Amino acid sequence: MFKDFLEGIARSVRNGLKALGSVSTFFVQCLYQSVRRPFKVNYIFKQMEFIGVNSLLVVAITGTFTGMVLALQSSYGFKKFGAEGMVGAIVALSMTRELGPVLTSLMVTGRAGSAMTAELGSMRVTEQIDAITVMALNPIKYLVAPRVIASFLMLPVLTAISNFVGIIGGYLVGVKLLGINEGAFVNKMEKILGLEDIYNGLIKAAFFGIIMSVICCYKGFNTKGGAEGVGRATTEAVVASCLTILVSDYVLTSLMF
Amino acid sequence: MDNIAVRINGLFKSFGDQTVLDGIDLEVETGKITVIIGKSGGGKSVLLKHIIGLLKPDAGEIWVEGTEITGLKEHSLNEVRKKFGMLFQEAALFDSMNVYENVAFPLREHTHYPEREIDRMVEERLRQVGLLGFAGKMPSELSGGMRKRVGLARALVLDPDIILFDEPTSALDPIISLTILDLIKETQTRLRKTYIVISHDILGMFRIADKVAMLYDGKIIESGTPFEIRKSTREETQEFLRATKIPGFTGG
Numbered sequence: 001m002f003k004d005f006l007e008g009i010a011r012s013v014r015n016g017l018k019a020l021g022s023v024s025t026f027f028v029q030c031l032y033q034s035v036r037r038p039f040k041v042n043y044i045f046k047q048m049e050f051i052g053v054n055s056l057l058v059v060a061i062t063g064t065f066t067g068m069v070l071a072l073q074s075s076y077g078f079k080k081f082g083a084e085g086m087v088g089a090i091v092a093l094s095m096t097r098e099l100g101p102v103l104t105s106l107m108v109t110g111r112a113g114s115a116m117t118a119e120l121g122s123m124r125v126t127e128q129i130d131a132i133t134v135m136a137l138n139p140i141k142y143l144v145a146p147r148v149i150a151s152f153l154m155l156p157v158l159t160a161i162s163n164f165v166g167i168i169g170g171y172l173v174g175v176k177l178l179g180i181n182e183g184a185f186v187n188k189m190e191k192i193l194g195l196e197d198i199y200n201g202l203i204k205a206a207f208f209g210i211i212m213s214v215i216c217c218y219k220g221f222n223t224k225g226g227a228e229g230v231g232r233a234t235t236e237a238v239v240a241s242c243l244t245i246l247v248s249d250y251v252l253t254s255l256m257f
Numbered sequence: 258m259d260n261i262a263v264r265i266n267g268l269f270k271s272f273g274d275q276t277v278l279d280g281i282d283l284e285v286e287t288g289k290i291t292v293i294i295g296k297s298g299g300g301k302s303v304l305l306k307h308i309i310g311l312l313k314p315d316a317g318e319i320w321v322e323g324t325e326i327t328g329l330k331e332h333s334l335n336e337v338r339k340k341f342g343m344l345f346q347e348a349a350l351f352d353s354m355n356v357y358e359n360v361a362f363p364l365r366e367h368t369h370y371p372e373r374e375i376d377r378m379v380e381e382r383l384r385q386v387g388l389l390g391f392a393g394k395m396p397s398e399l400s401g402g403m404r405k406r407v408g409l410a411r412a413l414v415l416d417p418d419i420i421l422f423d424e425p426t427s428a429l430d431p432i433i434s435l436t437i438l439d440l441i442k443e444t445q446t447r448l449r450k451t452y453i454v455i456s457h458d459i460l461g462m463f464r465i466a467d468k469v470a471m472l473y474d475g476k477i478i479e480s481g482t483p484f485e486i487r488k489s490t491r492e493e494t495q496e497f498l499r500a501t502k503i504p505g506f507t508g509g
Contacts, residue, residue: 127349134309135363136338138331 026140026218027210030148033141043146051112051147051213052154059158060165062107066099067091067166071173075180084174085184089192091170096193096201100163102249105155105208109241113216116147117237120220121230129221144221148213155209156202163201200256207252208245215241261320262287262419262451263308268317270303277303279475281317285419290445290452292462294497295472301455302346304472305421308453309341310334322418339367342412343421347428348404350396350411356383357392360411367415382410386440402433406440413444422454426461434458438465460501463487471497 074090120143123129132139167189174180219237223229261284268281277300285291295301306312307319310326319326326337350359360379364370370378383389386406396404405425412420425441426434442465445452456462462469463483470480473493479486486494 123351126347126352127345128351130306130311131343131345131349131351133311134338134341134343135366136335137366 022222023214023218026144026221027214029140030144030214030217033138034145034149036141040142040146043142044149047146047150048154050115051108051150052157055108055111055154055158056161058107058111059104059162062103063095063100063162063164063166064169066103066162067095067169068173070094070099070166071170071178075174075178084178084180085188087174087178087180088167088170088185088189091174092167092189092193093197095163095166095170096198098201098249098253100159100166101155101201101205101208102245104159104162104205105212105245106242108151108155108158108209109212109216109238109245112151113212113241114234114238116213116216117220117223117234118230120144120217121223121233122227124221124223125226125229139221144217147217148210151209151213152206153209155205155212159202159205160198163198203256204249204252207248211244211248212241215244260287261285262322263453264318264320265304265308266318266320268304268307268319269315270300270307270312271315276475278307278314278317281472281475281477283470283477283480285451285453286468287418287451288449289467290442290454290465291468291470292454292456292466293470293472293477294456294459294462296497297457299472300475301457301472302423305423305453305455309338309343309421339415340418341421342415342417342419344405344408344412344423344425346423347401348396348408350404350407352396354396355392356388356394356396356399356407359396359407360414363411363415378414379410382414383407385413385444386410400433402429402437405429405437409437409440409444413448416448417450419451419453422452422456424456424458425454426456426458434461435464438462441465458501459497 070091071087075084075087078084078086078090120129123143129139129143132142171185175182175185216237219233219240223233225232263283263285265281265283268278269276270278281304283293293301293304303312307314307327308321310329314327317327321337322340324337326334329337350356351362354362357379360382361375364375364378368375379392380389383392386409388403388406388410391399391403391407396407399407422441425437429437438461441452441454445465454462454465459469463486466483468480469483469486470477471486471489471491471494472478478493479489479491481489487498489495
């Protein structure tokens with residue numbers, strides 16, 4: 001009984017390491033194909049549009065309401081000891097350091113990451129990926145590298161937008177709705193928020209972009225078993241990406257700040 | 258040696274406990290249509306995927322125009338793949354591109370022809386398969402038979418030496434099947450390239466084949482001209498022929 005239990009754990013660890021190994025190999029291949037000529041610039045732009053431009057509305061709504069609710073919640077706490085002026089600083093710090101990058105990445109995973117897995121998965125099961133290989137071309141170069149590069153570039157941009165609208169949202173709720181002194185709100189924010197808070201948040205976002213796109217493409221690329229397989233791969237990709245983003249967020253934050 | 262395009266020696270492949278290819282020996286002549294007939298799930302597609310290097314065998318050799326490909330690295334394998342064109346079972350057209358872009362894709366990626374030249378070549382191939390008016394359509398707007406014809410145009414566009422066909426008539430009605438088979442025969446007669454076709458449709462294949470190889474239990478049990486296969490005394494071949502005959506119908 002106990003032996004079975006141990007064997008079960010050993011098997012899970014072994015499978016986990018195996019998966020980690022093949023995702024890493026996949027990532028290295030993707031890096032290699034990204035720097036090899038010819039560069040597929042038009043493919044990258046197409047993905048930047050899909051991942052970046054088309055996610056704008058979702059990210060803007062998420063950012064605005066997150067900033068708004070942050071102002072609402074923190075003013076409740078700060079009011080207890082008369083420090084409402086700190087609300088602006090708290091909104092700005094939380095958005096730039098944490099909520100901007102993380103929520104943006106999670107939203108983009110749901111919107112664009114899932115689509116990546118589903119698209120590559122159906123290309124795999126309908127032999128379109130094999131067709132590229134048979135044409136003596138590398139499918140990772142055409143399908144994966146553009147998505148990873150586009151995610152790496154667009155996630156920081158989306159995060160910057162999310163930060164901006166989040167702070168505006170916080171300002172509207174804090175100053176216009178709750179009547180916090182505008183001077184104190186802006187002044188404290190300016191004093192406490194440093195440039196490195198913004199930079200580090202954007203670096204995290206770029207990193208999350210790589211994590212999300214590599215996991216989602218990997219799952220799609222290795223889909224098996226028809227339509228059902230595509231569905232399963234998509235679910236797994238979104239869950240695995242979100243969990244990895246949240247765990248690596250802690251690790252990155254503790255290393256960077 | 259010179260008139261053999263593909264030579265397979267003692268090819269073995271198993272997935273887990275299941276042996277799919279159990280010592281395949283096969284020679285494919287240059288400039289002929291060779292059809293490999295076998296049951297569904299009998300390893301035909303696996304064999305085809307080995308010929309183009311999508312799968313690696315457990316043992317055995319595959320020679321393509323004098324090059325042994327089983328030990329090749331991806332880069333050298335790609336050089337060999339440039340000799341091939343392939344028509345997939347469901348055509349495998351890129352569904353993010355229209356018909357024109359699908360056929361132009363290999364040209365754009367492998368040649369430096371100006372756009373006008375690409376236009377001309379794509380048009381010519383689409384005319385050959387009778388789909389000139391459909392260049393702007395998306396694959397999802399086409400029927401199964403049309404998709405296969407576009408797939409054939411795409412497979413032929415770079416003028417490869419060897420063209421592989423994975424079940425070209427599966428999932429098509431008998432009339433469309435005949436048009437596809439006639440198109441295969443017609444393009445081969447004109448281009449004189451090596452065609453390798455895998456199928457379970459034995460009667461349809463007699464119409465186009467120069468040579469037929471019977472795949473049974475992971476082995477090539479016999480090969481010959483369609484006439485020789487028809488007259489074969491082997492029980493497995495006869496069983497296959499009997500199963501495709503219509504009861505009470507003496508032709509075929």
